[in-house]
Amino acid sequence: MLAENGDAALLGRVAQGDSAALARLYEAHAGRLFGYLLRLTGDRMTAEEVLQDTMLAVWRSAGGYAGGSRVTTWLFGVARRQAYYRLRGTPPPAPMQPVDHPDHAPGPDELAIAAAGGTPVAEAVRRLPDHHREVIGLVFVAGLPLADVAEILGVPVGTVKSRLHHARAALARTLATQGVPE
Template identity: 60%
Template sequence: MALRRFTVAGRRARAREEEALVLARVADGDASALTELYERYAGPLSAFLYRLAGDRGTAEEILQDTLLAVWRSAGTYRSRSAVSTWLFGVARRQAHNRLRGVPPPLAAEPPDGADPLPGPEELAVGGERVQAALARLPLAQREVVVLSFLNDLSHREIAEVLEIPVGTVKSRLHHARATLRGCIDERMA
């Protein structure tokens, strides 16, 4: 059992190193490295951005803005977090730039190819109701819920992406759950 954990931890460490090398190649101007990152992360980033924006076209535009920002700022990556965490942070900042002052999105179906499998909450309650309830959350709570439940990031990783303390992540999740519960209860009544 201990050997298995060591092997899994070793594979994860190697994967993180490989991703950091790909990002370093992006920083050196290697366009094929940017394509590699896109192929690895377009799905999860698109699903994340779609759930923040609520509109497929807007999410695609934000993803393009994200890739441009990654191209321009890859040299600022310092390996303090996983590349995936850094990418979600870049995407989040691009989404905030684009969505400032925009009203919450209307409920809609997820885009094709983005997050094809429903998360545990969607399976338990039903995707349409969850999407409608997510749309009613303030952006700060929505992004924590999406990163936690639908992108399966840990509280620590969410804190890194959002640049907030872990306690704030927990607090936002608590408030978001209460709001979501209320929204779902309303629909079931």
């Protein structure tokens, strides 16, 4: 809960135009967001671009955070929307004013996630339907609780559990046919 209070304070500072607070928020969450976006988009370059789009959107809309959800949940919701803008080919809303935001090179956690991209498990996840791949990314890559995943996706927790169950079963079947132990 202490980290969440710190994130809310950082987000409040971002809303006031504090770019250092945005950099700290980025450092705290970029690895998990990138892992989720990589699973969602299936492409490292696209995931990196969407992560930057996400942070730009956070910069622009931090003042709109009302505290109705955890900051982490709100960030993943922003990332999800930015990914869908990018994947649909729809440009995200234009910023109201030019924004100067920090540019960070990928960290070791991001490089490790990308390096695992060629494993049989990663290939099996890539073949899942979008709604299953998204739940896998949010639960296992991002490590979010099911209630947060449900809030991000806008579905009941039972639906998240069902999607997770079906995704895991599909992964198990795929890996079994490839001779990979579960």
